[in-house]
Amino acid sequence: MSIDIATPELTPPRRRSLSRVAVAAVLALVVLLAAATAGIGWYFSGVAVEVTHADVYDLKILDSGDGTVTLPRDETTALPGTWALVWKTDRDKAPKNDRALLGPVVTATSKKVVRKLETNGVAAPAKGAKAFIDHWIYDSDPRQALGVDFQNVTYPSELGPMPAWLIPGRTFNGPWVIGVHGRNADKLETMRAIPTVHRLGLPMLSIAYRNDSNAPVSRDGKNHLGDTEWKDVASAIVYARAHGATGIILHGWSMGGAMVMTTLRKDPAFIRGVVLDSPVMDWNATLDKQGASRHLPGFVTDVAKQILERRIGIKLADFDQRPYAPQIKVPVLLYTTADDETVDNGPAFTFARKAPHGLVTHVETQGGHTEAWNVNPSAYETALTTFLTKIH
Template sequence: MSRRVSAAAVIGVAAGVAAITAAVAATLAAVITARFARQVVTPVTTREEEFRITAVDLAAGTVELDGEDAALAGRYGLWFEHDSGHARLGEVLAGEGRSALRRLDGVDFGRLDRAKRGRLDGWLHLGPWELGRTYENVVVETPLGPSPAWFIPAAEPTTDWVVQIHGRGAKRQETLRAVEPVFAAGWNSLLASYRNDGEAPESVDRRYGLGGTEWEDAVAAVRYAREHGAERIVLMGWSMGGAIVLQAVLRSEEVREALVGVILESPAIDWVDILRFQGVLNGLPEEVGALVGRLLSTPAAVGVTGVASPIDLVSLNAVSRADEFETPMLLMHSEDDGYVPIDGARRFAEARPDLVQFEVFNGARHTKLWNHDPIRWTGLIRNWLAER
């Protein structure tokens, strides 16, 4: 029997291997895309502890961290041991890059001296009681049920209200940093919660709508403000809260009737752009982010991610709908955000220079503009509100 293998056979085997390889690659890409898409719409329950806590000196009031951004300028909250403890960090005393010795301004709860890992957070305050201002626990009736909120009145009675909408994976505490400049400008503050944030009622699918569903809860917060005397309202949105605010403005006449301005802090303007960026950040090809965007917009998203209905990312793109806005805006974003690229914010500002005051920060991370430069940040908000 001849041991020779014909050229046709070799070509056939090669073609078969190529076909199998392509099928495996396609399957792998589909699995990665599906997993990424689920992560995007699933509320965060556990957070990565990106820092090693290498030394703690409670008597000296110092803590040493190892990890990317350990030497970020500014004051931050430090959650440690799976969020079972919380401390407050001050400025960097020594070090740079991945290792830094920081001032320890206090430990709120937990045993920091025993902790091994932790994560930085922009929340320096845990509640409005820390601000030294009068506040009330109130309830906003949303389409899904009662949602908790904090109301901080101005020093003098006023019909001017700023309604705060926090970002993805955060809670009302994120927005506490804005209370002081709002108070200084003579406005009331309403710090709202919304569906699936761990405080407000959950939706049936328990998934984020990236602003496409949560906007109804922002409308409910505005309704609450109006029912309690608000005549002029500014909506402020942080990160995904920015997308929520912009959708509320676009979709609700009730909001537009009382709206006199919008403040956006590190906002999610263009989700497709964000998904591409996030994919690359996680070591994936840029194309995967685009695939996730397309998947979320199709009926297949229901079965793959658990969302109740597809998410129309085109309608959520504020840049493509920039001509529909009529309200003055203060837009603040950092070149070094590291989570939501500034490109979408820049394109939005360029599309509506007549409405948008665009303020660019450098060195600050996502939703940490106040932490990085509190004087500039608070001054911008206070002065912008005063101009209203």
């Protein structure tokens, strides 16, 4: 009697070898993808927290003369409104820059735009000079730029004395406006609001905060997206109270808006109202927008956000202002711009809808990030005047 024993089918040696190679290749790709994702995420998160005060000269002067300047046409150079043109010069054989007021468009084609240029005695820019358009307009102090008297002061903070400009009002005993600039900006960003506040006779404290030029540096030297910076706003409020303020209106630009909202949530007692100019109302949404503009896949941006949270010890969800909107108890003036490529406006619109009826005045304009004033200074100042007059 014979018994047939079934022999198991063996995988040919070459097939086994190919299978192992394929598995190894997949694992290698997974490792490489994970490493690449982590690396890109680390870099992107670093961009968000980096402190830099360098100017970016992203234009080249095509021609100038007879009170005009010719620039490459893009979304910025053809915009109506009030702007400054800043350009590099080798005057006196040392790299410097000059600036002038950029006037109305004279002519424009698909590739270039010719605008009036009010140089006020400064030599016209040379053909080929590197330049950029500055929506802050001014590069000097309130007295030189606006003819408005001011004092250089310091206010105490947990990191040491912080510099600020104090623009007197008719009296120091009354409501004050505190101007809070945005990420990697400085007090110059607040200059566009100073004339309106000054005309109303209100004192204005335009503050620097941690990691600004000539200000104390935080331990890690990084932007914390308002999570720690808001404490400097709170310190400025203490300073204002000690010098006569009976109430505070906070005016914040971009990340300064996030700082203003955090201050309002954490220390609201002395705040009468807030002005928000292109504010970051949700960091998650804004970082998603920034990731998309860099063509990053969503999962890479998500990794970057997780890395960012660990790097600076925050929870991005804590900076979503929309859930707080129904609890708002003070008036809010909100400016948003249609072409803001820096901050996601969606959360600001939602915030305005969810706030109690009548508390949020929402002014929608054309222009880019924090450029509502530049596109239409008169409309901006009218809205600000009406708002401040009602609440002070």
